[in-house]
Amino acid sequence: MEEKHLKPLSSVKAGETVTLVSINAGQALNSRLASMGLVPNVELTVVNNRHPGPFVISVKDCKMMLGKGISHKIMVL
Amino acid sequence: MKKITAAIAGNPNSGKTTIFNMLTGARQHVGNYPGVTVEKKEGLCKYKGYEITAVDLPGTYSLTAYSIEELVARNFIIDEQVDVVVDIVDASNIERNLYLATQLIEMNVPLVLAFNMSDIANRKGLVFNLEQLSELLEALIVPTIGNKGKGKVELLDAVIATVEQGKVKRTHRISYGEEIEDELAKIETIVNDNEGQLTEKYSCRWLAIKLLEEDQDITSKVKSQEVFDVAKGGAEHIKDIFGDEPEIIMADRRYGFISGACQETIKSTVESRHSRSDMIDAIVTNRMLGLPIFLILMYLVFQLTFTIGTYPMSWLEQLFGWAGRAIAGLWPMASEHWFKSLLIDGIIGGVGGVVAFLPNILLLFLAIAILEDTGYMARAAFIMDRIMHKIGLHGKSFIPMLIGFGCSVPAIMGTRILENRRNRFTTIMVMPLMSCGARLTIYTLIIPAFFAEKWRGPMLWLIYLIGIALAIISAKVLRVTILKGETTSFVMELPPYRMPTPKGICIHAWQRGWLYLKKAGTIILAISIILWAAMSYPKPRPESLTGLNSQQAQQVKLAYSVAGRIGRTIEPALKPLGFDWKIGTALIGATAAKEVFVSHLGIVYAVGSAKEGLQTLREQLQANYTPLTGFCIMLFCLISTPCVATIAMTKMETHSWSWAILQFAVLTVVAYAITFIVYQIGSFLTG
Structure with missing residues (x-):
């Protein structure tokens, strides 16, 4: 199995499941994402990651679309 | 009868509005929370000796102070001392939805949880031990199926039981370590x-x-x-x-x-999730198919709003025409009594003008409600976001802007689908630059009068493109000046696809229609009557009309009126644009409604505005003006002075006259400047 290392969510391929470590998108957005279930240690699956196009993740059984900019700011393992 | 207030809280897409509609029926009051442009809906419900005022809070994920919606919801619960909060929870997506409940628990308000869409949850194989969960959360839990109207009585019973119990000291609390x-x-x-x-x-x-x-x-x-x-x-x-x-x-x-x-x-019990939604998503957000599907759906929305809308509009026109004739019958045929004119041309004409927009608004919001309730709107926003983002607007802005090509009035109201104030206001401000249907009547008058057959198509395209280009530039300018601020970084839930309920959609559409009549309608009516008076008074002496035919008489009357006089007064100002007082007078009429430009030009040239008149009018225009002036007329009409209905709408949707006046003034100044430059350079080149 590939060794896991910290990386931005934007680099995760579709279909992979990763664990959230931290988000650094400014207080307001951090809070918004946290209230939507993006808290540390949560597992999330990348549903769609292609250029160009919506970045879609699935977390706690619901699908969310993220802007490309945000996906760079979310660090995962 | 005891009065209680129940606040309805819940995540976006939790079916909150459906439950609200189920509880209150169609008798709802739509307004705004004081001081902010967040919509507030209230409804009444009588049950077992209680009069329950249900207030639909904005859909939120949390109760932080970061977004205006969340702050409004939170302050409402605290400041209004609501008797009970009903939190609508999407039972098929329980964890995320209960987050809001934890915030309400912490506020220690009397709380009832409605586990909505419990049928979908069951189908997904979720089995709840509601009794135990209710003990843990210390709130009554009622399973509901909002779109089938199930669980209403149980929910109301729980609401009353909770109110009667009042505030209790909670034993469990969230421990933060x-x-x-x-x-x-x-x-x-x-x-x-x-x-x-x-x-x-x-x-x-x-x-x-x-x-x-x-x-x-x-x-x-x-x-x-x-x-x-x-x-x-x-x-x-x-x-x-x-x-x-x-x-x-x-x-x-x-x-x-x-x-x-x-x-x-x-x-x-079952491990299958989102399966159907995933399948639909694979098609509608597909890289190749996504955009074409979106464009086809938008075409259908446009057709529904405007093509189907023409039928009820023509019925309304007939109705008002008939009413006008019926009232005219009360006076002798040739009577020129001022009161007759006020009633028929002023009031009935004005009310007719107000009501004429109603079918468009109802149909547009019908379409929007379908797009939103099915869950497609979230996808549409994302598909368009990449393009719209470049102009500093939200993906969803595309929809009202497209509607703007039909008519600015429903389009401005349609910006309600945008949650962010800056996005919404920018879209409203640039909306008049989308060439609406009424301006098309001006273009179709002018273009054939001045341009050869083969240039007519490209000319029309050019005018539309100039509007779009100016809208893009204006939006960019607004986003770096008065509406500065980050373009909302995009996070959006993709709700599972659902079947909308006809009742919910109809209530939604009707509310918008009613709001329009009540709020914008009165302003439009008032300004229409003022404009009618300006175009009818003062009247020339009857003897100065003797010997003239009816068209010539109309011409003299208009020239003699306030509008005609203003037209003459501003002639020196309009001269550098290539316009004379006749065009000036018609432009003043065009503020009532853009298509009035054509009929007024017909009057000042004494040709009438009927079909045969239109051809004669084109000949008159050809004889009096150059193609450059023709182009400048179109340019000026495209950019300048939104009609009174648009102004009234902007005032209503921005909650301030200053935005409406700003829009009016800036567009007029820009129109003047651009037309001035084009005319001056044009006349220099053509010698």
């Missing part, structure tokens, strides 16, 4: 000692939580420096220990509490 609890205890003590005013309204624990989270609203309300320092120190301490903001750690703990509660009480 030792370090955070220590800080909370410190803050709680000091708040209790120093902030008498705040603790009257809020509980000490809730204040402590919000202060540790560095909530802007609550922090700004704190008066004692000591409290402020302790809270700040606590937050710094937590950051040191966990390496993350307290707010995030606390959100994590709340989710931990939810997971714990759910693990004990919810069993999942």
Whole structure:
């Protein structure tokens, strides 16, 4: 199995499941994402990651679309 | 009869509005929360000796102070001292939805949970032990199926039982772990000692939580420096220990509490999730198919709004025509009584003008409701976001802007689908630059009069493109000046696809229609009557009309009226644009409605505006003006002076006259400047 290392969510391929470590998108957005279930240690699956196009993740059984900019700011393992 | 207030809270897409509609029926009052452009819906429901006022709070994921919607919801619950909060929870997506419930529990308000869409949850194989969950959350839980109207009586019973019980001391509370609890205890003590005013309204624990989270609203309300320092120190301490903001750690703990509660009480028997939605998404957000599907759907929305809309519009026109004739019958045929004219041309004409937009608005909101309730709107926003983002607008702005090509009035109202104020206001402000259907009548008059057959198509395209280009430029300018601010970084839930309910959609459309009549209708009517008076008075002496045919008489009357005089007065100002007083007078009429330009030009040239008149009018224009002037007329009409209905709509949707006046003034100035430059350069080149 590939060794896991910290990386931005934007680099995760579709279909992979990763664990959230931290988000650094400014207080307001951090809070918004946290209230939507993006808290540390949560597992999330990348549903769609292609250029160009919506970045879609699935977390706690619901699908969310993220802007490309945000996906760079979310660090995962 | 006892009166109680119930606030309906819930996540976006939790079916909150469906439950609200189920409880209150169609008798709802739509307004705004004081001071903000967040829509507030209220409805009444009578049950077992109680008169329940249900208030639909904005759909939120949380109750922080970061977004205006969340702050409004939170303040409403606290300031209005609501008797009970009904939290609508999407039972098929329980963990995320219960997050809001944890916030309400912390506020210690009497709470009822409606587990909505419980049928979908069951189909997904979720089995709830509601009794146990209810004990853990210390709130009554009622399963509901909003779109089938199930669970209404049970929900109302739970609401009344909770109200009768009143506020209770909760035994369970979310534990944030030792370090955070220590800080909370410190803050709680000091708040209790120093902030008498705040603790009257809020509980000490809730204040402590919000202060540790560095909530802007609550922090700004704190008066004692000591409290402020302790809270700040606590937050710094937590950051040191966990390496993350307290707010995030606390959100994590709340989710931990939810997971714990759910693990004990919810069993999942089937492991299939989102299957149908995934399949639909694979098609509609497909790289190749996504955009074409979106464009086809938009074409259908446009057709529904305007093509089908022409039928009820023509019925309304006939109705008003008939009413006008019926009233005219009360006077002798040739009577020129002022009251007859006021009634028929002023009032009936004005009311007719107001009501004429109603079919478009109803149909547009019918279409929008379908797009939103099915869940497609979220996808549409994303598909268009990449393009619209470049102009500083939201993906969803595309929809109202497209509608703007039909008519600005429903389009401006359609910007309600945009949550962000800056996006919404920018879209409203540039809306008049989309060439609406009424301006098309001006183009179709002018273009054939001045341009050869083969240039007519390209000319029309050019005018439309100029409008679009100016809209893009204006939006960009607005976004870096008065509507500056980050373009909302995009986070959006993709709700599962659902079947909308006809009742819900109809209520939605009707509310918008009614709001339009009540709010914008009155303004439009008032300005229409003023404009009618300006175009009819003062009247020339009857003897000056003798010997003229009816068209010539109309011409003399218009020239003699206030509008005609203003047209003459501003002629020197219009000369550098290539316009004379005749065009000036017609332009003044065009502020009532753009298509009036054509009929007024018909009057000043004494040719009438009927079909045969139109051809003669074109000949007249050809004889009197150059093609350059023709082009300048179109350019000026495209950019300048939105019609009164648009102004009224902008006022209603921005809640301020200043935006409406700004829009009017800036567009007129820009129109003048651009037309001036084009005419001057044009006449220089053509010698």
